[in-house]
Each structure stands twice: as C-alpha cells, then as structure tokens.
Amino acid sequence: xxxxxxxxxxxxxxxxxxxxxxxxxxxxxxxxxxxxxxxxxxxxxxxxxxxxxxxxxxxxxxxxxxxxxxxxxxxxxxxxxxxxxxxxxxxxxxxxxxxxxxxxxxxxxxxxxxxxxxxxxxxxxxxxxxxxxxxxxxxxxxxxxxxxxxxxxxxxxxxxxxxxxxxxxxxxxxxxxxxxxxxxxxxxxxxxxxxxxxxxxxxxx
Amino acid sequence: xxxxxxxxxxxxxxxxxxxxxxxxxxxxxxxxxxxxxxxxxxxxxxxxxxxxxxxxxxxxxxxxxxxxxxxxxxxxxxxxxxxxxxxxxxxxxxxxxxxxxxxxxxxxxxxxxxxxxxxxxxxxxxxxxxxxxxxxxxxxxxxxxxxxxxxxxxxxxxxxxxxxxxxxxxxxxxxxxxxxxxxxxxxxxxxxxxxxxxxxxxxxxxxxxxxxxxxxxxxxxxxxxxxxxxxxxxxxxxxxxxxxxxxxxxxxxxxxxxxxxxxxxxxxxxxxxxxxxxxxxxxxxxxxxxxxxxxxxxxxxxxxxxxxxxxxxxxxxxxxxxxxxxxxxxxxxxxxxxxxxxxxxxxxxxxxxxxxxxxxxxxxxxxxxxxxxxxxxxxxxxxxxxxxxxxxxxxxxxxxxxxxxxxxxxxxxxxxxxxxxxxxxxxxxxxxxxxxxxxxxxxxxxxxxxxxxxxxxxxxxxxxxxxxxxxxx
Numbered sequence: 001x002x003x004x005x006x007x008x009x010x011x012x013x014x015x016x017x018x019x020x021x022x023x024x025x026x027x028x029x030x031x032x033x034x035x036x037x038x039x040x041x042x043x044x045x046x047x048x049x050x051x052x053x054x055x056x057x058x059x060x061x062x063x064x065x066x067x068x069x070x071x072x073x074x075x076x077x078x079x080x081x082x083x084x085x086x087x088x089x090x091x092x093x094x095x096x097x098x099x100x101x102x103x104x105x106x107x108x109x110x111x112x113x114x115x116x117x118x119x120x121x122x123x124x125x126x127x128x129x130x131x132x133x134x135x136x137x138x139x140x141x142x143x144x145x146x147x148x149x150x151x152x153x154x155x156x157x158x159x160x161x162x163x164x165x166x167x168x169x170x171x172x173x174x175x176x177x178x179x180x181x182x183x184x185x186x187x188x189x190x191x192x193x194x195x196x197x198x199x200x201x202x203x204x205x
Numbered sequence: 206x207x208x209x210x211x212x213x214x215x216x217x218x219x220x221x222x223x224x225x226x227x228x229x230x231x232x233x234x235x236x237x238x239x240x241x242x243x244x245x246x247x248x249x250x251x252x253x254x255x256x257x258x259x260x261x262x263x264x265x266x267x268x269x270x271x272x273x274x275x276x277x278x279x280x281x282x283x284x285x286x287x288x289x290x291x292x293x294x295x296x297x298x299x300x301x302x303x304x305x306x307x308x309x310x311x312x313x314x315x316x317x318x319x320x321x322x323x324x325x326x327x328x329x330x331x332x333x334x335x336x337x338x339x340x341x342x343x344x345x346x347x348x349x350x351x352x353x354x355x356x357x358x359x360x361x362x363x364x365x366x367x368x369x370x371x372x373x374x375x376x377x378x379x380x381x382x383x384x385x386x387x388x389x390x391x392x393x394x395x396x397x398x399x400x401x402x403x404x405x406x407x408x409x410x411x412x413x414x415x416x417x418x419x420x421x422x423x424x425x426x427x428x429x430x431x432x433x434x435x436x437x438x439x440x441x442x443x444x445x446x447x448x449x450x451x452x453x454x455x456x457x458x459x460x461x462x463x464x465x466x467x468x469x470x471x472x473x474x475x476x477x478x479x480x481x482x483x484x485x486x487x488x489x490x491x492x493x494x495x496x497x498x499x500x501x502x503x504x505x506x507x508x509x510x511x512x513x514x515x516x517x518x519x520x521x522x523x524x525x526x527x528x529x530x531x532x533x534x535x536x537x538x539x540x541x542x543x544x545x546x547x548x549x550x551x552x553x554x555x556x557x558x559x560x561x562x563x564x565x566x567x568x569x570x571x572x573x574x575x576x577x578x579x580x581x582x583x584x585x586x587x588x589x590x591x592x593x594x595x596x597x598x599x600x601x602x603x604x605x606x607x608x609x610x611x612x613x614x615x616x617x618x619x620x621x622x623x624x625x626x627x628x629x630x631x632x633x634x635x636x637x638x639x640x641x642x643x644x645x646x647x648x649x650x651x652x653x654x655x656x657x658x659x660x661x662x663x664x665x666x667x668x669x670x671x672x673x674x675x676x677x678x
Contacts, residue, residue: 009523010526010527010530011403011502011523011524011527012403012404012502012527014639014641016620016639016641016642016643016644017641017642017643020643020647021620021621021622024244024622025244025273025286025288025289025291025292025622026247026288026291026292027247027248027251027291027292027295028247028248028251029248039642039643039647044629068523069404070403070404070407070437073403073404073437074339074639074641075338075339075620075639076245076337076338076339076353076354076355077244077245077355078245078248078355078356078357081355096404096407096408097407098404098407098437099352099407099408099437099439100339100352100353100354100355100439103354103355103358104355104356104357104358107355107357107358108357156226156230156231156371157226158225158226158231169357169361169369170256170258170360170361170364170365173233173361173364173365173367173369174364174365176222176223176233177365179222179223180222180233180235180261180365180366180367183222183235184235184366187219187220187235191331191470192463192466193329193459193463193464193466193467193470194237194329194332195459196264197264198237198238198262198264198265198327199264199306200458201326201327201329201457201458201459202325202326202327202456202457202458203326203455203456203457203458
C-alpha cells in the first residue's frame with residue numbers, strides 16, 4: 001500500500017468525533033463518507049473548514065492517517081471504521097488504539113499499526129511536510145517506508161494473517177462448529193444453573 | 206501445584222473453546238449471552254441474512270430498544286425521526302425472524318440495555334457477555350466478564366456463539382479505606398480515570414478490590430465497572446460476594462437446590478492470593494472528593510474544590526495544545542474556580558447513573574428545593590422498572606416539585622441519538638459517562654459528575670459541591 005499520509009496528532013480522538021451520531025441512523029453501511037470527521041471537516045454552515053488537514057490539497061486524498069494516542073476511544077460504533085474506509089483511508093499509524101475500535105479495524109481490513117512513541121513524533125513531523133508525506137506500508141515485511149527510511153513495526157501474527165488473507169472469520173470459525181458444540185455441551189453440564197434455555201432463568205414478576 | 210490465577214484469567218480459561226495461536230493470546234471465546242440494540246445490530250443481521258446463516262442460540266440473546274427512542278410521555282411506538290423508526294422496525298423484524306426476545310418501546314421492561322440485563326437477572330457471576338455497546342463492562346459488578354464489541358463481532362457471535370478474543374493483561378485497582386461522606390462510586394471511578402489517564406487501562410482487564418469496593422453496593426459497583434471503559438478497560442470485574450448473591454437471588458428462579466449449587470460455585474470466583482497482575486493501581490478512598498470534568502476527555506477531571514487548569518503551566522507542547530483546545534471548546538478561563546461555572550442544563554440519566562440508588566441520592570439533594578431559574582433539569586430513569594420503583598417511593602414528585610422533568614427511560618441525552626440534545630453552546634451538568642466534543646449535541650458542553658452533584662448544580666445554577674447542601678432540606 002502506498003499513498004499520502006496526513007497528521008492528526010491530537011490525543012483521544014473518539015468515535016463520536018470520527019462518526020457523529022446523526023450518521024448512525026441507517027440499517028446499512030451506506031453514506032458514511034459524508035459523516036466521517038464531519039464536525040472537523042465542515043463549519044456550521046456546511047462549508048469545508050480550510051484549517052482542517054484533510055481539506056488541504058496535499059492531504060485531501062490521504063490513504064493513511066498518522067494519529068495521536070488512544071485514537072478511536074469511546075463508543076463501539078463500527079460506523080467509524082466503515083466511514084474511514086469510505087473516505088479512502090487504508091491504514092492508521094499511531095501508538096495505541098482503543099480496544100473495540102482496534103478490533104473493528106481488524107474485522108474490516110483497515111490496518112491499524114502501533115509504533116513506538118519515539119517513532120511517531122518524527123513520523124508526524126515528516127508527513128506534515130507536503131513534499132515528504134508519501135508512505136508505503138508493507139504488511140508482509142512489517143515495514144513503513146517513509147521519505148527518509150524504513151520503520152519496522154510489530155503486529156500480532158494472527159491479525160497479520162487475517163489482514164493479508166482477508167478471511168471471512170465467521171466461515172473460518174464455523175469450520176470448528178462441532179468443537180463449539182462439544183464445548184457448549186460440557187460447559188452447560190458443568191454449570192447447570194445457566195440452563196440450556198437462558199430465557200427460563202428469569203423470575204417472572 | 207497449579208499456577209495462581211487472576212479471576213479474569215479463570216473466566217477466560219473456562220470459556221476457551223480453542224487456542225488460535227501458539228502463544229495462547231488469541232483464542233476462540235465462548236460467550237454466554239448478549240444484549241442487542243437497534244443501532245449497532247442491523248448490519249449484523251443483514252450479514253446473516255445475506256449468508257443464509259442462523260443464530261446459534263436465540264435464547265441467549267435479548268434485544269432492547271434504548272438508543273433512539275424519545276423519552277417524552279406518553280409513550281408511542283411511532284417516531285418522528287424516520288431513521289430511528291426504520292431502525293426499530295428492522296430490529297423488530299430481525300427479532301421475529303431469528304426468534305430473539307424483544308423489549309420494544311412499549312414493553313414494560315424496556316430500559317437502557319445494561320440496566321435491563323442486570324435487573325432481570327440475566328447477568329450471572331463467572332459468565333461472559335459480549336455486546337454491541339462499550340458499556341457492557343458494567344456486568345463486572347456481578348463477577349461477569351462483560352465487554353463491548355463492534356457489529357462484525359455481533360455477527361460472529363450470533364452465528365457461532367463465540368468471538369475471536371485476545372487475552373488482556375490484568376490491572377488490579379485497590380480502593381483502600383473508606384469513602385468520605387457525600388463521596389459516591391462515580392467519584393471513585395472518575396478519580397481513577399484522572400489518575401491513570403483515558404488510555405491508562407487500554408489493553409487491560411481491571412479487577413476492582415479493597416475495602417471501599419467491598420463496602421459498596423452492587424449498583425455502585427456497576428457505576429465503577431461501567432465507566433472503567435473510559436480509561437480503556439475492556440473488562441472490569443469485582444469478585445462476587447454476598448452482596449451480589451443477595452442482589453441476584455430475587456431475580457433468578459433456579460429452585461433452591463440449583464441456586465445453592467450456583468452460589469457454592471460462585472464463591473470460588475476470586476483471584477488466587479498470589480495471582481500475578483501485570484499492573485497495580487492504588488487509590489486512597491478517604492482522599493477522594495466529589496469530582497467533575499472540566500474538559501472534553503473523561504480524564505480531564507478534578508475535585509469540585511479545584512480550579513480550571515492553566516495550559517501555560519503545561520511544558521509538553523502536544524499536551525498544551527490539547528488543553529487549549531479543550532478549554533476553548535468548553536468556553537472556560539484558566540484559573541477560574543469550578544464552582545463559578547454556570548450551567549444551562551442538568552441531566553440525570555444513563556447506564557452509568559440512572560438506577561434506583563442514583564435517583565434516590567439525587568432526590569435527597571433536591572427534596573424540598575427548587576432548581577435555579579434558567580436551568581432546565583431532566584431525569585431519565587435507567588429503565589421502566591426503575592421508573593416504576595421511583596414512583597412507588599414518590600421520587601417522581603420530589604423531582605417534579607423541584608422543577609425537573611420526569612421522563613421515560615432510554616439512553617437519551619447521554620449520547621443524544623434521540624431528540625434529547627443540547628443546543629450549541631449549552632452547558633450541562635450530567636450524570637453520564639462521556640464529555641466528548643459534541644457528545645450531547647453539536648457544540649454542547651458536558652461536565653460529568655455524580656447524580657447528587659448534578660442535583661446540587663441544578664439547585665445552584667452553577668457547578669456545586671453536593672456536600673455543602675444539607676440533605677433532606
């Protein structure tokens with residue numbers, strides 16, 4: 001993957017900022033490109049805010065975002081990830097990501113990479129320069145190549161495989177369905193108060 | 206001899222269907238139950254329909270409408286908001302087609318999903334509950350590993366009764382001593398978040414323990430576990446004790462023999478004495494004061510006796526820039542006393558703080574008094590059952606006589622997906638869990654605090670120390 005990267009250095013960019021609630025009223029995944037970062041991208045009158053990085057020509061087509069700590073904190077809304085993908089974002093590079101958001105990225109093939117704190121500062125400075133904001137991410141080799149060199153990154157081996165192979169995780173898990181059935185039978189037998197029909201435990205009042 | 210284990214690891218090990226890597230970090234985790242809502246579930250059901258897959262255990266799921274419904278009385282099924290109507294209609298269709306029990310808007314047990322799950326006895330010690338809402342951590346108060354998941358994982362759960370799960374590190378949080386008078390569980394968790402930061406528990410499961418936790422009610426523990434996600438915890442547990450068994454006993458119908466067997470098992474659900482935690486945090490209970498947030502991240506919190514911080518004293522340029530942005534959004538001056546911040550709105554509600562004990566503590570503050578001129582106050586009970594109980598106790602009249610609106614249950618202005626929203630620039634004292642920019646409405650300004658502190662702010666017209674108001678008027 002190669003393309004321009006944009007810096008979003010603020011800490012704690014939450015999923016309310018990434019996808020405001022008025023874009024959560026659908027039953028499908030459509031139309032989220034408009035919602036992503038909406039209140040940062042647009043002013044009160046709906047006009048683009050020229051001070052926001054993704055509204056500036058050098059970063060308008062950013063394929064990657066270099067982000068501050070705790071990106072994606074807050075709500076579990078997967079709409080945030082769907083919206084980023086619809087905007088054309090292919091990978092996020094930060095130091096740490098909120099747990100649910102990180103999993104949501106993994107399930108949708110949005111690469112979220114954690115670099116060390118001392119790597120992210122220089123990278124933010126680099127991609128803030130329009131002449132040097134091109135990056136290449138090689139997931140298989142686990143490197144981010146910048147205008148000045150290559151940065152290695154660590155990634156969980158299972159996550160790497162899932163991202164590279166684009167596996168349908170439900171189908172993969174269902175290959176083990178007899179194992180799940182066997183586990184479930186012995187688990188419910190060992191914990192009989194959980195009852196095979198969970199609806200029947202509630203005391204009717 | 207077996208290696209000593211944390212309670213978290215015991216629960217994870219008991220639910221491990223298979224390991225997915227050689228290190229034992231990634232595993233296929235059996236999930237006991239879920240609760241579904243109308244806004245994070247639709248795409249999961251559509252995916253099941255498209256793949257012609259069924260739901261593995263429909264009996265183990267409960268569906269509750271809570272995020273988009275209005276809270277005005279009387280209740281009607283029709284919504285003015287077409288998006289919300291489409292979501293609730295599709296939700297009902299999915300529940301019908303897949304055989305899942307639904308508490309819709311008009312159901313007598315409707316409420317905020319996490320309030321409903323606990324009060325209907327669906328959350329049991331030692332179980333795993335994964336659900337499409339970040340505040341699923343609430344269930345740790347009952348010794349259950351609860352955590353939030355996205356829509357893709359809801360789909361995975363519904364189809365397989367499992368989730369692909371990465372084992373977390375463990376963080377022990379000891380709350381020592383006793384809380385001072387007028388200090389609540391909300392203040393404890395807000396003090397923790399301030400201490401360790403908004404990502405302080407990212408990658409961790411927290412176990413809360415210590416004398417102040419043992420002395421705390423089950424509902425109080427729910428508040429703490431609920432809000433632990435605001436410092437990144439993807440699981441927050443308290444070892445179940447007699448308080449938990451007493452809480453559950455009237456809610457679960459197992460017959461005496463099975464009940465005794467369950468309780469005997471649950472008594473063993475605790476971390477072994479020498480269990481290794483990856484990190485420790487200690488909070489001195491007596492040192493905690495009533496807390497309020499002043500910024501736009503839950504860790505931007507201070508005791509009510511403090512003043513708004515000055516970015517000029519921050520040496521790290523990135524942190525200074527974030528501070529300046531927060532203060533600018535919040536419309537606050539550095540150095541002003543928190544008790545000098547005037548409010549426009551007061552909101553008591555949410556899965557964090559709208560259970561009966563929360564409403565009682567706020568009612569005690571406002572009883573016999575009036576909220577300040579120009580402040581609009583709202584009380585949104587956590588569930589229809591909480592609402593009925595409060596009305597039995599006359600709390601609805603206490604709030605109404607003080608000038609609060611007494612409304613129907615739902616998530617309401619905690620995240621403002623329905624028609625309960627702040628206008629731009631409005632400032633709200635709120636018993637909720639997130640003070641993010643725009644969380645309660647575009648341009649709205651949120652100050653998080655306990656229900657009693659919201660009540661005190663409503664009476665004063667500005668942020669106020671609830672301890673300075675004599676209870677019971």
